[in-house]
Amino acid sequence: MTTETPTAPGNLPPRIVSPPPGPAARALIERLAAVECPAITARRDRRRAAGGDDPIVWAEATGSNVTDVDGNRYVDLAGGFAVAAIGHRHPEVVAAAHAQLDRLIHTMGDLFPAAEKVHLAETLARLAPGRLSMSILGLSGSDAVEAAIKTALIATGRSRILAFHGGYHGMSLGALGVSGYRASFRQPFASMTPRPELRLPYPDCADCPLGHQYPDCAFACLDQIARILDDPTFGGEDVAALIAEPIQGRGGDIVPPDGWLTRLRDITRERGILLILDEIYTGFGRTGRLFACQHEGVEPDLLCVGKAMGGGAPISACIGTPEVMQAWGRSTGEAIHTSTFLGHPLSAAMASAALSVIVDHDLPARAERVGQRFLEQLRKTLHGHPAVRDVRGRGLMIGIVLQDSHGRAAPGSAVLAMHRLLGQGWIISPGGRDGDVISLAPPMTIDEDLLDAFVEQLPGVLAPCP
Template sequence: MLPKLVTAVPGPRSLELAERLGEYESHNVTYTASDWPIFWERASGTNVWDADGNRYLDLTSAFGVAGLGHGAVSLTEVMRDQSEKLIHAMGDVHPTELKVEVCRLLSELSYERWGLGRGKTVLSNSGSEAVETALKTALIATGRPGVICFENGYHGLGYGALLGSGFDKFRVPFDSQLAEVRVELGYPCDEVDLARLRVDLDGLDAAHFGALLVEPIQGRGGKVVPAGGFLQVLRDWCDEHGVVLIFDEIYSGFNRTGRLFACEWDGVYPDLICLGKALSGGYPISACVGRSEVMDKWPVSTGEALHTSTYLGNPVGCAMAVAALGIHRESSLAADVLKQGEELMAMLSDVDSPLVYEVRGRGLMIGMELRHVDSSPAGDVAGRVLSRMLAEGVIMLADGRDGNILAFTPPFYFKLGEMAYVVDCLRKVLLDEVGGGVTAS
């Protein structure tokens, strides 16, 4: 179903709620401007309805969570059933059978499927926490504090995760509280970058570093697909120097790129993998899964877990994760995403505008980079495009350090007609931006 607007966007109810939120929520959380935000009321499949009754197409899967669609029946049913039985237990003290099942499934779908034996899991609530679990694991396994990370890498905003952040704007304000243990390398886009990376890696004092943290495809960094062979270079270097290789697949995992995990494109596997977002399709649950030889470096619990949290292994989240994993393992899903991604990529590549510098990505993790004619990043244009698209009934976000990469990460069951609508709107909005168009309607 294509969007049908009832009122101007944002409508009067959203505007009123934004004003009220501003009175009670801390600054610097929700961005409020005259054309932003809308307040969500309900969602189904690819559609979202706001508090004013407007319907939108969601091109974000709500931060990459709703790959299986908003309110997927199989997930909402288990959520309802589980919430009637037990909504909270004692994750690391008296847990549930569901926690056992999530950990088992994660092992089966990752390390066992990759032929690397059993995988062991620590569950948590947010992506950032899964990354922090991985960084702690690497320190425990190696005794070395150093963390190697990548320019424009995004791993969440908790202090541990910030260590790996390649976004200065998020990390620098807190640098004085972050230990000086990080080194940031360039994320290679081509052979030349990759050759430089090899040199940079060889120049490091490897004995200082316990962890190398990387996204197999950068998400918030701008949907950047790295140079071929990159992951293998990292795998070889980590093997040679005894460094724990961590793949952050919080965004790229669970079929988003047309493979169950993005690293499967290269057939290169990490020591630890961080997962979240689509793991449950809508409940805050995340996981750090690792090769058992690495995870078993954690001491056996003698009654006080070294690393846990109140909501670890929450039964509702686990029930949803079990259901979601059951769908994600279906062999046809990855192929469907791949096909949809190819169709969307072809349509976007067909958009003829001097502002479009590049369309790139894998599966349904696509970015359209906008630049001005002088080649400078067109974050200003992207910002206006987001607002205009919202007014056309399309929810979008922009990525990259300069916010100039339009992101296309819709739910997997996006229809061809919906794609055509989005691309048509985008074409008109971009035409207006270069001054030659008519107002999109």
């Protein structure tokens, strides 16, 4: 193992030659709006309502850099939604993809696997914490969550899955049913998502849902969860699993205090409830450990991973302990959980290459060191800034919470910030339940000079929203 950063290409500073979105991007978005479901392109209206503009259109990406169709070069501080953990088009992932393209692209799901799928499943078993060693592969984060929900129902014979307020687990119907991110995402599909479930309080200690102060609260939110589960009128005996993100990502980069996850594990174990940890965002190094649950040595029953896993290829996994996975029983002929592209050789080869890069270069350690310095610098520079309420995060998963000029919450403000930053050549993603968090998830390979340059420019770009 080497702890040196791989000197991958693609660590150049921003270069804006045509204020984004430039003419080529505008023309493409105009064409897209005519042929894509408006539910997706409608984001365009939301951007405009928030004072922004059309999106840019990506043409090329290498390392931390993205180039758009108008020739502008950006630094991707969103890491392509946290997928580009080793940067875009890492040379080792590209080489693995080329070699695989020359051999085999597709097989037949569960019926006839490829060696690349076997190798990937073995790698996951080796890397996953503790006894987590049997996986179900998927194509997206939502797929992994669906597999975890099904496994929990099968393994326990129970019917309910509990989840947290603000949690984001994906957009497929099962995953949506356990998401607590925005009720408006679920409401149109209420008939197809499970009965309305209570959402448990997540430890957002800067804005405690129970109105307490940490640490005086002594984890009152966890006591409340235990009380709910033990209430004879609640039906806790029918709860199969509790699903949680160890750090809420899309919900706004909310980091629970130390000890929270350990106690959550105890509460679930004591009641025979499975713990599903959704590490689709946090997994594979971003928070400073290979998995965020390893900060506390917690081992869930089921672990969902995706995003960084594929090095850019769409692939995910639900990894479980043998007891839980064995509950599916032997196949009696046709697999009761599969899909056409399950264990796709091209994606599996890319994923194995990406995971090797992460492990061989000890990128979690780099994410911890670089992230800690980045967080401290952001906090120092933004301290007292009228537009900033809080800067939080762990490793290279950081959120900057915005506020208005009166120091009040500023819903939607992160969209406007995204546009201002794009104009300076920085890509961020807007996050938080109220759209007021600048979410940063840069590649773990990013050059620190780029982060320094961002810290220097940021105060001038952020003005309080009216």
